[in-house]
Amino acid sequence: MAPSHPDHGSHPLTNDQSAAIDAFLAEREDELLALVSDLIAIDSQIPPHADERQIVSFLVSVLEEANLAEDVSVVGQTPERPSLIARVKGTGGGQSLMLNGHTDTKPVGEAAHLWRTDPHTATVVDGNLFGLGATDMKAAVACMILAARAVRETGVQLRGDIVFGFVADEEAGAQLGSKFVAPLIDNVDAVLIGEPSGWEHDWQGIHLVSRGVCGFRIKVTGTQMHSSLSDRMPSVNASLKLADLMVRIGSELDLPFTPHPLGGVGPTLNTGVMIAGGTFFGVVPGQAEFACDLRTVPGQTREQVAQGIETWLDACRVADPDLQVDYAFEPGLDWIPWSELEAGHPLVAVVTDAASDVLGEAPPLGVFPGGTDAPWFSQQGIPTLPSFGPGTLTCAHGPNEFVSVRSIHEAARIYARIIANFCS
Incomplete structure (x- = not known):
């Protein structure tokens, strides 16, 4: 359940801090794309095609190498469907934020012959990075990690904790993923899910509702x-x-x-x-x-x-x-609830400010077309923003899935600002 803190306001980054974060990320643009590519190369299609064991093991090693693995738990109802929870502790007394993304993908399926590139080899063409799970949602997972690194390594002091929630089974109903994980979460004030927030273009909305x-x-x-x-x-x-x-x-x-x-x-x-x-x-x-x-x-x-x-x-x-x-x-898909975050929640203001700072104008508040893992967290009393991430939903679940390279770098800058302002 979400704890109660006396200070629920945001403390905006100074111009110098924002510039330092952007410089850190600018120097590591290739590293960020390489991390997205490494995640795409790991086959994490839902069973029986694959599972999440290898990708979770890889993410643990990434967090450890980045000194972002102070408190790590790998949990799951079955060994084949693990989820990763990791906490980076702040100094205390501030709001804690979970950055959530799912590690599984839909199967390549009957459209395999329509892929113009290898689904498990990230390929950049005309400013877009193609690969299975590129937009849904391995790019967002990579951006969350680099954003947290940027905040920590540029010396921004956080009072609240950063929590990573990289979960299994979203694409098959979340019974073995967030539905199982959410009751285990403690001391988290809000959750931000990095599902792709556009369908016609990047950053189409800050989605407070998932259907x-x-x-x-x-x-x-x-x-x-x-x-x-x-x-x-x-x-x-x-x-x-x-x-x-x-x-x-x-x-x-x-x-x-x-x-x-x-x-x-x-x-x-x-x-x-x-x-x-x-x-x-x-x-x-x-x-x-x-x-x-x-x-x-x-x-x-x-x-x-x-x-x-x-x-x-x-x-x-x-x-x-x-x-x-x-x-x-349908068993397991008979009722995945809708979820809604109040527009007045502090996280909404922080996300809006961060998006405006990076994009020049904040996207409008809206309703995400699909379902997300949000209801499983919100039912535990944790306010959850269902979708704000790089890419477009349109190309997900089909051949030639892609995410724009520009939106990847924008997402890392936005997430860093969200972390710094919400958890300060």
């Missing part, structure tokens, strides 16, 4: 039988029934919500993110199902979603007596 994730499947039962008899005997083709439901669910499923004040954002339903059904040629499909990915907004509940699905399916059954349909929530 929740709700995964469910619609399952149809038909008549499995010899397909040559479908014109002579009664039969129900489960795949055809399923296709009709897939077309209709987007416009017919009623899920009440209140548009969020930051941009009027509502939920997003992605239908058919996976489809399965049928047995083989010669067989009328007896089973078919499709999966839905629902991104929820503050105020929505799992119970409301369940009621909405049940009400819609009841209406479908009444309209079609031959329809046998049911639904099921």
